[in-house]
Amino acid sequence: MLNRITLPVTAFAQNCSLVWCSATNKAALIDPGGETPRLLAEIEKRGLTLESILLTHGHLDHVGATGELLAVKSVPVIGPSREDAFWINGLDQQAQMFGLSPVLAFTPTLWLQAGDKVQVGEEVMDVYFCPGHTPGHIVFVHPTQRLAFVGDVIFNGGVGRSDFPQGCHSSLINSIKDTLLPLGDDITFVPGHGPESTFGHERLHNPYLR
Numbered sequence: 001m002l003n004r005i006t007l008p009v010t011a012f013a014q015n016c017s018l019v020w021c022s023a024t025n026k027a028a029l030i031d032p033g034g035e036t037p038r039l040l041a042e043i044e045k046r047g048l049t050l051e052s053i054l055l056t057h058g059h060l061d062h063v064g065a066t067g068e069l070l071a072v073k074s075v076p077v078i079g080p081s082r083e084d085a086f087w088i089n090g091l092d093q094q095a096q097m098f099g100l101s102p103v104l105a106f107t108p109t110l111w112l113q114a115g116d117k118v119q120v121g122e123e124v125m126d127v128y129f130c131p132g133h134t135p136g137h138i139v140f141v142h143p144t145q146r147l148a149f150v151g152d153v154i155f156n157g158g159v160g161r162s163d164f165p166q167g168c169h170s171s172l173i174n175s176i177k178d179t180l181l182p183l184g185d186d187i188t189f190v191p192g193h194g195p196e197s198t199f200g201h202e203r204l205h206n207p208y209l210r
Contacts, residue, residue, distance in 0.1 A: 003022055004017055005018050007038070010034035034061075058080060068103070080108075081136035083131065084134050086165075130175035137151055146188060156201075157197075157205070
């Protein structure tokens, strides 16, 4: 079983997910946006072994703690898709744009693409390519538990911004309608910000999808 806890971090209230395999206690952090000491404490408190860092996209509020974590834990950084390399390479510029302190630079160990799979202990998640918010945004889906980690593609009652460099609103909506919603109404998703929802609820009630 894939266990999980959502840890909103930084002033952006970005949902970092700590996920772990119940059979092995091996864990991953999905989108560690900041507050490195808190994230490490949550891992230690549960007796977990951090196995990897998984990234949905390259925006600072989702990757900001990655470099600091790597200074403490030598683990692979997996994702996003290579199209987001310019965001990760420009972390200093992102920090300046938001008036934040610089963060430690890093380079992903493995770029992802549609059809890839990522493993946390014995648990496997599928990778879906969902550009629009950023050009290299990906989504992680655990098909057995009907669970998705969608970053900033879709929210409870909203969708991601597309006015950042290389964003595209039509691509974003297509990613949701053509890639995510067909996976099933029963899938619960953890968004990058705010409360969880299901694809079925958003199909019926999200004003951006009508």
